Amino acid sequence: MNQLAHISPIYTALLTVAAPFVAFLYQALVGKRDQSGIISLLGIVCSFIFAALTWLAIWNHPVVSAQLTWFIIGASTFKVGILLNNLSVLMLLLVSTVALPVHIYSRAYMKGDPGVHRYWMYLSLFCFAMLGLVIMDSLLLMYIFWELVGFASYLLIGFWFTRETAVQANKKAFLVNRIGDLGFLIGLAIIFTQFKTLNLVDLFGEAGLIYQSAITNGQWVSPVNSMDQIWLTIAGLAFFIAAMAKSAQFPLHVWLPDAMEGPTSVSSLIHAATMVAAGVFLLATVFPLFNESALLFIAIIGTITAASAAYFALGQYDIKRILAFSTISQLGFMMVGIGIGTWDAALFHLVTHAFFKCLLFLSAGAIIHEMAHFKVHSQLDFDPQDLRNMGGLRKYMPKTFMLMSIASLALAGFPLTSGYLSKDSIVISAYEWALSKGDFYLLIPILLVIVSILTAFYIGRLIFKAFFGDFRIMDQVRDKLHDAPLHEASKTMLIPMFLLGLCCLFPVFSLNPVSYHDSWLMDGLLLDEYTFAPSHNAHVIIPLLLLIGSVVSWIIGWKWYVQQKYPLNANSLSLRAAFNQAYINELYQWIFVDGTLKLAQFCYWFDRYVVDSLVAFIQFIVLSLSRLSVWIDKHIVDGFVNAVASVAYWTGNQVRLVQNGKLQTALYSVFLFVLLGLIYLIFF
Amino acid sequence: MITLTHFLVVSACIFCIGLYTVLSKKNAIMILVGIELMINASILNFVAFGKYDKVSYGGQIFALFAIVLAAAAVAVGLALVLNVYRHYKTINPDEINELKDK
Amino acid sequence: MEIILFYAFAVLAIGSALLLVNLKNIARVLFLFFIVLFAMAGLYLFALADFVAITQIMVYVGGVLILMLFAFMLSNKELLKDLQDSSGSFLSMPKWQAIVLTLGFLTLMILGINEWQQSIPTWILQARQNNTEIIPTDNNIQQIGLRFMTFYVLPFEVISVFLMMALIGASHLSRKERNR
Numbered sequence: 001m002n003q004l005a006h007i008s009p010i011y012t013a014l015l016t017v018a019a020p021f022v023a024f025l026y027q028a029l030v031g032k033r034d035q036s037g038i039i040s041l042l043g044i045v046c047s048f049i050f051a052a053l054t055w056l057a058i059w060n061h062p063v064v065s066a067q068l069t070w071f072i073i074g075a076s077t078f079k080v081g082i083l084l085n086n087l088s089v090l091m092l093l094l095v096s097t098v099a100l101p102v103h104i105y106s107r108a109y110m111k112g113d114p115g116v117h118r119y120w121m122y123l124s125l126f127c128f129a130m131l132g133l134v135i136m137d138s139l140l141l142m143y144i145f146w147e148l149v150g151f152a153s154y155l156l157i158g159f160w161f162t163r164e165t166a167v168q169a170n171k172k173a174f175l176v177n178r179i180g181d182l183g184f185l186i187g188l189a190i191i192f193t194q195f196k197t198l199n200l201v202d203l204f205g206e207a208g209l210i211y212q213s214a215i216t217n218g219q220w221v222s223p224v225n226s227m228d229q230i231w232l233t234i235a236g237l238a239f240f241i242a243a244m245a246k247s248a249q250f251p252l253h254v255w256l257p258d259a260m261e262g263p264t265s266v267s268s269l270i271h272a273a274t275m276v277a278a279g280v281f282l283l284a285t286v287f288p289l290f291n292e293s294a295l296l297f298i299a300i301i302g303t304i305t306a307a308s309a310a311y312f313a314l315g316q317y318d319i320k321r322i323l324a325f326s327t328i329s330q331l332g333f334m335m336v337g338i339g340i341g342t343w344d345a346a347l348f349h350l351v352t353h354a355f356f357k358c359l360l361f362l363s364a365g366a367i368i369h370e371m372a373h374f375k376v377h378s379q380l381d382f383d384p385q386d387l388r389n390m391g392g393l394r395k396y397m398p399k400t401f402m403l404m405s406i407a408s409l410a411l412a413g414f415p416l417t418s419g420y421l422s423k424d425s426i427v428i429s430a431y432e433w434a435l436s437k438g439d440f441y442l443l444i445p446i447l448l449v450i451v452s453i454l455t456a457f458y459i460g461r462l463i464f465k466a467f468f469g470d471f472r473i474m475d476q477v478r479d480k481l482h483d484a485p486l487h488e489a490s491k492t493m494l495i496p497m498f499l500l501g502l503c504c505l506f507p508v509f510s511l512n513p514v515s516y517h518d519s520w521l522m523d524g525l526l527l528d529e530y531t532f533a534p535s536h537n538a539h540v541i542i543p544l545l546l547l548i549g550s551v552v553s554w555i556i557g558w559k560w561y562v563q564q565k566y567p568l569n570a571n572s573l574s575l576r577a578a579f580n581q582a583y584i585n586e587l588y589q590w591i592f593v594d595g596t597l598k599l600a601q602f603c604y605w606f607d608r609y610v611v612d613s614l615v616a617f618i619q620f621i622v623l624s625l626s627r628l629s630v631w632i633d634k635h636i637v638d639g640f641v642n643a644v645a646s647v648a649y650w651t652g653n654q655v656r657l658v659q660n661g662k663l664q665t666a667l668y669s670v671f672l673f674v675l676l677g678l679i680y681l682i683f684f
Numbered sequence: 685m686i687t688l689t690h691f692l693v694v695s696a697c698i699f700c701i702g703l704y705t706v707l708s709k710k711n712a713i714m715i716l717v718g719i720e721l722m723i724n725a726s727i728l729n730f731v732a733f734g735k736y737d738k739v740s741y742g743g744q745i746f747a748l749f750a751i752v753l754a755a756a757a758v759a760v761g762l763a764l765v766l767n768v769y770r771h772y773k774t775i776n777p778d779e780i781n782e783l784k785d786k
Numbered sequence: 787m788e789i790i791l792f793y794a795f796a797v798l799a800i801g802s803a804l805l806l807v808n809l810k811n812i813a814r815v816l817f818l819f820f821i822v823l824f825a826m827a828g829l830y831l832f833a834l835a836d837f838v839a840i841t842q843i844m845v846y847v848g849g850v851l852i853l854m855l856f857a858f859m860l861s862n863k864e865l866l867k868d869l870q871d872s873s874g875s876f877l878s879m880p881k882w883q884a885i886v887l888t889l890g891f892l893t894l895m896i897l898g899i900n901e902w903q904q905s906i907p908t909w910i911l912q913a914r915q916n917n918t919e920i921i922p923t924d925n926n927i928q929q930i931g932l933r934f935m936t937f938y939v940l941p942f943e944v945i946s947v948f949l950m951m952a953l954i955g956a957s958h959l960s961r962k963e964r965n966r
Contacts, residue, residue, distance in 0.1 A: 661781030664715075668707050668883060675890050682898065686792050686832055688910075689903055694796045694829065696895040698822075700888045701803040707884035713812055713858055717819055720850070721803060724826050727842075731835040735920050736913040741933050744926070747830075747838045751845050752945050756952035758850045762857045763959035769861070770963070 009057040010066045012050045013082055016092060017131045019046040024124035027117060037107055037120040044096065044103045044127060051089075051096040051131075058089040060524055065137055065201060076196060083137030083200055086524045087347070091134035091281055094351055095274050097503075098358050099127050101496030102269040105362055108492035109265050109369060119159060119263070126152035130274050134281060139191065139198040142282070143184055149278060150177040150246070153270050157262040169258035176255040180245020180279075187238035190231055191289075196224045200285065210288045236294030239286050240301075247279030247331045250305040254585055256328055260320040264365030267320060272327050272357035277350045280334045284343045299339025303444050306332030308582070310454040314461075315578025318385045319364045322462050326411065327357060329455060336448060337426045340433040341532075348521050349422035352509065356410035356419055359500040363404035366489035366497070367393065367466065374486055387465045394467040396486040399494055401467045403501045408463055410504040412456035412550050415543070418509050423452060424546065428538050436532035449545060456550035457557055464561035691732035699725035712765045712775040716758060723754040792832050799825035816855055823847050834920045837927050 023043030027034065058064060067081030106123070110116045129152055133145035151174075158170030192198055195209045203209050213222035220232045243249070248256040259271050270276075283290075283298070290298070306329045313325035330353050337346030371384035382389050394401045410419035427448050434441035471486075488494075502508070509521055560566045568575070577583070658665065702721030709715055727747045734743015769775050799822050806818035823846050830839035913919055920926070934942050 663777040663780070664707055668887065671703065671707070671887055671891070675887065675894060678894055682894070682901075686788060688906075689899055690792065690796070691829070691833060692899045692902075693896065694799065696892060696899065697800050698803055698826075699895070700892040701800070701807060703891060704884050704888040705807050707887065708881040709807075711812060713854070714815065716854070717806070717815060720819070721822070724823070724846075727838075728826060728829060728833075731830050731833045731838055733910075734835060735833050736910045736918070738913070738918040738920050738924070738929075740937060741920075741926075741930055744835050744838050744930060745933055745938050747835065748841055748930075749941065749945055751838075751841055752949055755845055755850050755853075756949050758853060759956040760952050760959070762854065763956040766857070766861070766960045 007053070009054050009064050009084055010082065012054045012057070013084055013089075013092065013135050016047050016050040016054060016096065017128060017135065019043045019050065020124045020127035020131065024121055024128055027121040027124060030117075032117050035117050035120075037103070037110075037116065040120040040124045041103045041107070043124055044099050047127065047131065048096040048100050051092045054084065055089045055093045058084045059086060063201075067137065078140065079138065079199065080141055081137045081199075082135045084135060087281070087284060088134050090347070090351070090521070090524070091277075092131060094277075094354055095127070095130050095134065098274060098354050098500075099269060101499050102265050102358065102362070105268075105365070105493050105496045106263075106265045108490050109365055110263060115159065119156075122152055122155045122159070123266070123269075126156065126270060126275075130278070133278060137200050139188055139200065139203075139286075142285075143181075143188060146184060146242075146246070146278065146282075147181060149275050150174065150181070153177075153259070153275055156266040156270060157259045159262050159266065163261065165258075166261040169255075169261040173255040173259050176252050177245050179252060180242040183238045183241030183245070184282075187235050187242065187286075190235040190238065194220065194222050194225050194227060194231070194235075204286065204288050208288070215291075232289075232291050233293050236290040237297065239282060239289065240294065240298055243279030243283050243335075244301065245279075246282075247276045247335070248305075248328045249279075249301050249332065249335060250308055251584065253305065253309065253328050254581070254588060257321050257324045257581065260318070260324050264320065264361055264368060267324075268358045268361030268365065271324065272354070272361050274354065276327060276331055277354060280331070280338065280346055280350050283335075283338045284347055287338070287343050295339050295341065297339075299336050299444060302332045302335030302337075302339055303447050304332070305329070305335065306451045307447055310451045310458065312578050312581050313458045314454065315575045317387045317579070318383075319367065319387060319390075319462065319466070320361075320385055322387075322458060323357070323360055323364060326360075326455065326459065329451060330357070330411075333423065333426050333448065333451075336430060336444065340430055340444075342426070342429045342433075345422070345425040345429055348509075349426055351521060352410065352418040352422040352504075355500055355503040356407040356417075359403060359407040359497055359504060360411065362493070362497050362500065363400050363407065366400050366493050367397065369493075370397065370486045370489065387462065389472055390466045391469040392467070392471045393486065396471075397488050400489055400497075403494075403497050404467075405463060406501050406504050408459045411459050413452060413546055414550060415547060416506055418504055418506055420543070421506060421509060424543050427452065427546070428542050429532075431538045431542060432535050433532045435535060435538075445542075449542070449549070452546050453549035453553055457553035460554045460557040461561055464557055468562045469564070688732055688735075691728060695725045695728040695732065697725075698722075698728065710776050710778060712768065712777055713762075715777065716761050716765070719761070720754060720758065723750060723757075726750060727754075788832070792829070795825050795828040795832070799829065812858060816851065816858075820847060820851055823851065834922055834924075835926065837930055 020040070020043045023040045026039050027037075063083070063085040065081055065083045067079045070078045070080045072078070103123070106119070110119055113119065126149065129145050129148035133142060133149060136142045136145060154170045154174045154177075157173050158166050160166050188198065191203065194213075195203060197203065197209070201208070209222060209224075213220065215221070215229045215232070218229050219226050220229045241252075245252045256271060256276070260267055262270075309325045309328035309332060313322050313329065316322045316325065330349070334346040334349050334353075337343065337349060367390070368384050371390065375382060375384055406417070410417035413420045413423040427445060430445040430448055431442075434443075434445050489497075580586075658669065699722055702718045702723075702725060705718030705721060706715050707718075709718065727750045730743045730747040730750065732743075734741065734747065737743050765775060768780060772780050774780070802818045802822045802825065806815045806822070809815050809818070823842065827839040827842045827847075830836075830842060
């Protein structure tokens with residue numbers, strides 16, 4: 001152990017990243033021959049161990065970094081290297097800690113699938129990309145891994161590529177992520193133009209270039225360049241657009257619900273815990289770049305996202321969709337956290353969210369797995385993911401029920417869970433921030449409170465509809481089956497879920513269950529000070545408000561869903577709008593997809609009728625010219641030559657008559673010349 | 685008064701008529717006739733000028749010679765025409781235009 | 787009086803010549819030629835060359851013309867035809883090139899004669915002065931005979947031999963071919 005502790009953290013970090021990459025290569029080369037995934041599992045275990053070692057070495061210790069020269073363009077040198085500070089090692093540990101249970105769970109969940117060797121390959125690739133993303137020290141390298149993460153997500157969403165919906169979904173995810181990548185590139189370009197470097201330490205470090213720049217006279221002045229001050233806002237917004245696409249903020253959130261087409265274990269790892277957190281991680285990394293307007297924009301978008309996603313979640317029937325909208329909503333919370341300046345609170349929420357959301361997805365996966373078995377067994381045709389087909393599963397899957405309830409409590413922010421600490425940190429900070437800004441800004445914390453209550457409501461709805469009441473689908477087959485239709489999930493699934501469940505409780509993060517300021521995590525990421533004053537009142541009133549709101553919403557939910565006293569019309573406009581995600585997808589389809597197709601058709605028409613007729617016209621002109629020149633050549637040039645020949649011929653023909661062999665012609669010529677001679681002699 | 689000019693004019697006319705006959709007739713005998721006319725015209729010329737030569741009577745003597753020559757020419761010419769006719773079966777000078785024996 | 791006769795003979799000669807040019811039948815042509823020769827003989831007389839005139843009649847008419855007449859009358863009918871032009875009418879247009887040349891020669895000669903008239907050669911003037919013209923009361927035959935035997939004896943002999951040669955040659959040329 002001592003020896004291990006002496007290994008340089010650089011190497012442990014590199015090994016953390018390299019282990020899944022080796023597993024990826026192995027699985028790619030071996031392919032179908034190894035479908036057990038044992039190498040990928042070993043890879044992630046090694047990764048976890050090395051990540052833990054790195055965390056131990058770096059957390060609350062001095063920052064470590066290492067660099068190599070990559071290439072030189074002109075006068076600029078691009079270096080590759082890794083940067084290990086509190087933020088990066090925290091993320092490193094988080095990703096490997098969440099990935100490990102998912103790998104174990106996948107062994108049971110994906111068993112028997114014909115393409116499972118591909119699954120392990122893609123999963124290892126994703127882990128490698130995500131781990132690499134968090135330790136890079138240059139924005140350019142971050143971008144490379146950013147794209148790689150998006151690509152791995154594309155591969156995994158479309159894992160069952162024979163399904164049309166899966167193919168459409170992964171295409172959509174990739175395209176929307178591209179918009180974010182464009183934002184990232186614009187931000188990169190602006191930063192490079194302004195500072196001539198993309199190195200994180202040079203830019204955002206203690207004596208970084210960002211801190212040496214200032215806005216003077218409407219110009220953003222840096223030590224090496226200056227440009228108009230609007231570019232500072234634009235750079236901030238560009239990076240935020242990148243985060244919007246990756247972390248599914250409104251209006252670029254549309255890919256995440258469709259991404260549920262992939263396997264549930266993939267959804268748990270990528271679309272709940274890690275990849276979607278990459279956006280938040282990016283914003284935390286480039287936080288010094290944001291100015292007032294950019295931050296306000298981030299906060300507003302975060303709020304809108306949180307509110308709209310919670311609304312949509314209320315009207316969904318598919319388990320995974322509810323959880324997907326829940327993810328979007330919580331990501332909105334994190335963005336608000338960044339927008340108000342408390343990015344440490346946002347990251348705290350990110351970490352806790354990773355654990356309980358992953359657990360929620362894994363439990364949902366267990367339920368779906370069992371429902372699918374039941375479907376095959378009973379030969380009925382129903383959607384194993386639809387909530388309306390479930391009910392009373394508490395009897396058949398008690399352990400799953402318990403773990404899922406713990407995760408739901410954490411999501412709702414119930415006291416004694418980790419989620420309580422992190423969510424309250426954001427809402428309370430939002431309230432304090434709004435107080436310092438002005439009354440109008442109170443809209444944000446108010447909305448956040450409402451969203452939290454809605455969160456409790458929809459997750460309660462899910463739990464009640466799935467685990468309480470009667471097994472609704474059972475009514476159709478009551479006489480066919482005698483034994484229990486569903487079994488508890490297998491141990492291979494339960495043990496990872498149990499581990500994750502442990503992390504949903506407060507002791508992992510803070511020994512004080514009530515106050516979040518004591519959390520070791522927040523301490524580690526602590527900013528020097530917030531820009532607003534704390535309010536003691538808020539620290540007491542808001543958690544109380546949220547607790548009362550959650551309990552009330554659960555009581556209502558119990559009444560409606562368990563005791564079946566549902567007063568509202570299930571088909572009302574507002575519920576249908578929620579189910580159809582406020583028809584945003586249809587709007588995008590109409591504007592972008594149909595618009596592009598119509599543009600393509602117009603271009604085809606233009607090319608066919610305008611360009612081609614232009615070409616045909618030119619062809620006509622050229623052909624006419626050639627015909628003209630043929631005519632000229634044939635009649636004028638040849639005619640001239642022929643005329644000369646005819647003249648020669650005619651002359652010869654005439655002269656030939658002299659030599660016709662006739663006697664009298666000869667005599668005539670003789671006398672003619674005599675006459676001419678005499679005329680000449682006499683007269684000249 | 686009959687001057688020398690009268691004779692010369694008549695001689696010129698006969699000569700030209702003889703020339704025309706030689707050039708435009710399609711019968712060999714007509715050509716011979718033309719030649720005779722020309723010779724006659726020349727004889728008239730000789731005689732007209734010979735009037736002024738009492739010393740040596742040159743004009744008249746030569747006129748006699750010319751008559752003899754004309755006779756000889758006609759004789760030989762007719763013999764030739766006969767031979768040509770035997771060979772070519774025609775005496776149209778236009779058709780007697782090859783040296784090759786047929 | 788002389789003038790009229792002279793013109794009569796001249797017209798006769800030229801007219802017959804013109805006429806014979808336009809005929810197609812060779813027989814008629816030869817007879818017109820006969821008249822031309824007689825008219826020429828008459829003209830010779832106006833030039834005070836009586837011997838030449840008589841010789842002309844005897845040799846030319848009596849010899850040459852008879853020879854031509856006999857030569858073609860005793861031969862094929864083919865020789866009688868003059869295939870000049872097939873248009874048929876008597877006054878058909880003859881060959882224009884020959885006409886042009888003929889008229890050119892005529893014009894030239896007439897012009898020459900006109901010019902000559904202004905400058906008559908000296909020997910003629912001398913002859914007129916010295917009275918050495920032939921006068922009608924001269925005995926031409928005696929004088930010509932004298933000249934033949936003294937002055938012109940060589941050409942006389944030569945032309946006799948020549949005439950004999952020509953006639954022998956002509957008769958040889960027109961011998962009958964033996965059957966081969």
